Amino acid sequence: MSPLEIIILLPILAALAVWLGAPARLTSLTASLAGLVLTLVLAVQYQSHPGGGMAFTSAHTVLAHPHIQFAVGADGLSLTMALLTTLITSAALWSIVDKERIYYIASLLISAGALGAFLTTDIFFIYSFHELALIPTLLMIALHGHGEDRRAVAWKITIYLGVGSLVLLAGLLGVIWYCSPASGLTFDLLALKPFDPQGKFAAYVPANFFILLIGFGTLVSLFPFHAWAAPAYASAPTPVAMLHAGVLKKFGLYGLIRIALPLFPDVILTPWIQQALLLMLLGNILVVGFITIHQRRLDEMLANSSVMHMGYIFLGLAAGNALGQNGAVLLMFAHGISIALLFLLCGKLRSNLGTLEFSKLGGLATNAPFLSLIFGFATFASIGLPGLANFAGEILVFLGAFQSFGEQGFGMIHVATILSLWGVVMSAVYMLRAYRKIFFGEATTGRFITDPTTAQRIPMFLLAAVLLAVGCQPSLLLNLIQSAIGAK
Amino acid sequence: MSTISLEVFLGALALVLLLVETFATVPRKLIAYAAIGGLLAALVALFFCAKGAVPPTLVEFYKVDSLALFYKGLALISTIAVLVIALEYTPVINQFVSAEPEKTKEAGLGEFYALPLIVCVGLMVMASAVDLITIFVSLELTTVSFYVLVAYMRRSASSLEAGVKYLILGALSTGLLVYGMAWLYGLTGQMTLAGITDKITHWQGSTAPLLFAVALILAGLGFKVAAVPFQIWVPDVYQGAPTPVTAFLSVGSKAAGFIVLSRVVEMLLAKDSAVAPQVVQVLLIIAGATILFGNLAAIAQTNFKRLLGYSSISHAGYLLLALACTQTGALGFTPSEIVAFYLATYLPMTLICFLLLAAGRAQGISEDVASFRGLARTSPVLGFTLTLALASLAGLPLTAGFFGKFFVFFSATLEGNYASLLIAIIGAAAGFYYYFKIILVIHSLPEDQPPVIQLSVLSKCLLGLFAAAIIVIGVYPDAVRNMLVK
Numbered sequence A: 001m002s003p004l005e006i007i008i009l010l011p012i013l014a015a016l017a018v019w020l021g022a023p024a025r026l027t028s029l030t031a032s033l034a035g036l037v038l039t040l041v042l043a044v045q046y047q048s049h050p051g052g053g054m055a056f057t058s059a060h061t062v063l064a065h066p067h068i069q070f071a072v073g074a075d076g077l078s079l080t081m082a083l084l085t086t087l088i089t090s091a092a093l094w095s096i097v098d099k100e101r102i103y104y105i106a107s108l109l110i111s112a113g114a115l116g117a118f119l120t121t122d123i124f125f126i127y128s129f130h131e132l133a134l135i136p137t138l139l140m141i142a143l144h145g146h147g148e149d150r151r152a153v154a155w156k157i158t159i160y161l162g163v164g165s166l167v168l169l170a171g172l173l174g175v176i177w178y179c180s181p182a183s184g185l186t187f188d189l190l191a192l193k194p195f196d197p198q199g200k201f202a203a204y205v206p207a208n209f210f211i212l213l214i215g216f217g218t219l220v221s222l223f224p225f226h227a228w229a230a231p232a233y234a235s236a237p238t239p240v241a242m243l244h245a246g247v248l249k250k251f252g253l254y255g256l257i258r259i260a261l262p263l264f265p266d267v268i269l270t271p272w273i274q275q276a277l278l279l280m281l282l283g284n285i286l287v288v289g290f291i292t293i294h295q296r297r298l299d300e301m302l303a304n305s306s307v308m309h310m311g312y313i314f315l316g317l318a319a320g321n322a323l324g325q326n327g328a329v330l331l332m333f334a335h336g337i338s339i340a341l342l343f344l345l346c347g348k349l350r351s352n353l354g355t356l357e358f359s360k361l362g363g364l365a366t367n368a369p370f371l372s373l374i375f376g377f378a379t380f381a382s383i384g385l386p387g388l389a390n391f392a393g394e395i396l397v398f399l400g401a402f403q404s405f406g407e408q409g410f411g412m413i414h415v416a417t418i419l420s421l422w423g424v425v426m427s428a429v430y431m432l433r434a435y436r437k438i439f440f441g442e443a444t445t446g447r448f449i450t451d452p453t454t455a456q457r458i459p460m461f462l463l464a465a466v467l468l469a470v471g472c473q474p475s476l477l478l479n480l481i482q483s484a485i486g487a488k
Numbered sequence B: 001m002s003t004i005s006l007e008v009f010l011g012a013l014a015l016v017l018l019l020v021e022t023f024a025t026v027p028r029k030l031i032a033y034a035a036i037g038g039l040l041a042a043l044v045a046l047f048f049c050a051k052g053a054v055p056p057t058l059v060e061f062y063k064v065d066s067l068a069l070f071y072k073g074l075a076l077i078s079t080i081a082v083l084v085i086a087l088e089y090t091p092v093i094n095q096f097v098s099a100e101p102e103k104t105k106e107a108g109l110g111e112f113y114a115l116p117l118i119v120c121v122g123l124m125v126m127a128s129a130v131d132l133i134t135i136f137v138s139l140e141l142t143t144v145s146f147y148v149l150v151a152y153m154r155r156s157a158s159s160l161e162a163g164v165k166y167l168i169l170g171a172l173s174t175g176l177l178v179y180g181m182a183w184l185y186g187l188t189g190q191m192t193l194a195g196i197t198d199k200i201t202h203w204q205g206s207t208a209p210l211l212f213a214v215a216l217i218l219a220g221l222g223f224k225v226a227a228v229p230f231q232i233w234v235p236d237v238y239q240g241a242p243t244p245v246t247a248f249l250s251v252g253s254k255a256a257g258f259i260v261l262s263r264v265v266e267m268l269l270a271k272d273s274a275v276a277p278q279v280v281q282v283l284l285i286i287a288g289a290t291i292l293f294g295n296l297a298a299i300a301q302t303n304f305k306r307l308l309g310y311s312s313i314s315h316a317g318y319l320l321l322a323l324a325c326t327q328t329g330a331l332g333f334t335p336s337e338i339v340a341f342y343l344a345t346y347l348p349m350t351l352i353c354f355l356l357l358a359a360g361r362a363q364g365i366s367e368d369v370a371s372f373r374g375l376a377r378t379s380p381v382l383g384f385t386l387t388l389a390l391a392s393l394a395g396l397p398l399t400a401g402f403f404g405k406f407f408v409f410f411s412a413t414l415e416g417n418y419a420s421l422l423i424a425i426i427g428a429a430a431g432f433y434y435y436f437k438i439i440l441v442i443h444s445l446p447e448d449q450p451p452v453i454q455l456s457v458l459s460k461c462l463l464g465l466f467a468a469a470i471i472v473i474g475v476y477p478d479a480v481r482n483m484l485v486k
Helices: A003-020 A024-047 A076-094 A101-119 A123-131 A134-144 A150-179 A205-219 A229-235 A238-248 A250-263 A271-293 A298-318 A322-353 A369-383 A389-402 A412-439 A454-472 A475-485 B003-023 B028-046 B066-097 B109-128 B132-150 B157-188 B193-201 B208-225 B234-240 B243-268 B276-298 B304-324 B335-362 B380-394 B400-415 B418-443 B457-475 B478-484
Strands: A055-063 A068-074
Touching (some): A003 A024, A003 A055, A003 A068, A003 A076, A003 A101, A024 A055, A024 A076, A024 A475, A055 B478, A068 A076, A068 A123, A076 A101, A076 A238, A076 A250, A076 A322, A076 A475, A101 A123, A101 A134, A101 A238, A101 A250, A123 A250, A134 A238, A150 A205, A150 B400, A205 A250, A229 A298, A238 A250, A238 A298, A250 A298, A250 A322, A271 A298, A271 A412, A298 A322, A298 A389, A298 A412, A322 A369, A322 A389, A322 A454, A369 A389, A369 A412, A369 A454, A389 A412, A389 A454, B003 B028, B003 B066, B028 B066, B066 B457, B109 B132, B132 B243, B157 B193, B157 B208, B157 B234, B193 B243, B208 B243, B208 B304, B234 B243, B234 B304, B243 B304, B243 B335, B276 B304, B304 B335, B304 B400, B304 B418, B335 B380, B335 B400, B335 B457, B380 B400, B380 B457
Antiparallel strands (some): A055 A068
């Protein structure tokens, strides 16, 4: 049995145990921390793996024609994503205080879905595991979410993600058809060959790539398919918001990097596709950025900012070179950790204060110095201050996008890069303004908060430490990522 | 051993049970248990039946291929499940059959347990029928038994209404079917499907009369499988009929319609067939309309049974789409086998819903979706099972229902039929909404009186088996495929 199968099964078994009546907090924390430690050990082991490629593989055939197998395997990219998942799962589960069992079960199931999607190497199971989160998300937002219109919001995310994944399924079936070896249709990622530019399907490939982009893009809240994301994160219970914004949303990007880019090489540089993608990602950065500035509540602002930041990651992919992809993956990791930390703090504020409207908050730093410090830290990470993980990712994305400048002259991607840089300014504007409004200035009467207890601080420390470590020493992760994607 | 002996055995058992019900005063439950025992024995015996073992006198009318064996298995399993559901539903039957329900506790129950056996015989013969007469006789054996069963609760106005509607439209469709068969015979001079295939692949002259015959036959069969525009009867009949009968209609009757349709379409789409392009066109249009109508109309339903009726229509649409896409060689499945696989996944998930509906109705829970509010809180196990069944109906991956749709979507892709693929996607997306709506209801906080459903041991076993089947097929579809493709 591969250790990866254990990592995937742990949260599922823990969810089952909690459902059957095992002590919820103890069981789920043990399972998630064990998963975290195991993933870390594997990541360290993998560093010494000769020649990269998939390690820890194991496969069981479940369908002979077309060939589908439950196959696990991990390279640097999968392990990076698995680390992100286990880190955030542990923090999210730790942050649950005095809640019903369903909080633990849903979080564990979402986590299991993400881990399964990242650690399997069969397109069928990559796709299937992602869907595991659909029902827990619906139930958690509709039944335990915040806000008056949480039911409508829950339906919105379910329908958007449901339709998005059906479009994705259609696109993936095309991939299987075009890229299967002559021996027969297979879903095995390792057996699929990049499409043949001289083959009979070559004419269909760009359109199919675009369908994949839309399908995966909907799951990542790519503009204009982003309408589900912000209200869902704002309404979701804290652990679900952390897992969704931090981990699950990265699945679409992972799928593009894992499936679409290698099997349809350089198709992303087809002019009409690249231009369409650039327009959409500028929509994320500029339009959603502008919307974010105008938010009046902390949760809605964070939710919109998370949609906005996806634009940078897409920019890294649109660059079409390894540097941009490396940056994109690093930024996926960094953004995941930073947004999860922000939602964790936001949840703490909500449960203590009962409101998150900027106009009703102020001066909290007086009574909660630790909270204000760690919130400031997360704010700086999110803006992309050097020394924190997000900066490393963003700078690589921008360098990657500008890399081809000399050869091609001043193309649309360069214009887009320059415009995207303004997004950083927007981030600074709304994040710093929110920080100042909530923690400094005049204390509003009737709104008191105390610092979190030591136990509550642990997940915050954990996430902040990762941001700092990766920010100061990006090679910790970049070596892993480069072993999967290439370094040039 | 030939499968025909199983059918004779079950038919004889049904007649004996009817006689027992008339002349003896045994507890009626024993009749049901005897029927279930007989069916189980037949199911076991089915595993020892060889492919192709047919008595020489029957060779022209009766075929035992792996598809026939598979459908016979489905018929037996669904009949067993229907009898278990019927046992849960006994109080309601009694209430609406007996003039004085308090005094005569068991009035009229015997036939209700014996008739499904006759339907089962019809379904099993139909699975093997390769001759117009055999098809017609077995189809009528099934349909006539259903006329009785649908209207069984004679003191319930809605059951009677359902019976009348089913009878009139059923008779009309039978008329169309027979007329079509008569034309086909007149044109080809053949009664067996193999003989007709031979004629239409070497067709000379105008195809107009042939198309007329085909249209009539497709219309007649379209009624049986509830394809648009022959679906009008479904919602009312599903809602009005006793719940076990509705379950039987949606699984057994549909399977029967599709085995015949599979064989007829295989004949019509044979290589060099004179009418293949037109038949594909018609099937695609009907399939698209059925998928859209079934799914979109289901969105607004608040009655669980009625919703399952529309859901049944929508699934018929996917099945028809599978029949119309013939380029499935790369999937290792013929279109008929995809249909059989889909029906095998459809059986457990639908029957779980009907079992809970029937047991709930017998214990005073109405058939509205709203009355299941909070089920997952009062009984986490039932809540989980129903959630699983609904997720599977919606076609979520890692459940059985996904693989059914998966093969249909894939065959449409391989056919290059993107318009149908788009329609199928729209339908599936609508499905997410109305199935998930029920999931949300059963997980919500109960309002005043939370629903409590008690189940017999037999029902619990059945639920457990079906739930396990949904998960096993969902992650290991080869389990069913190996049974189907031998």
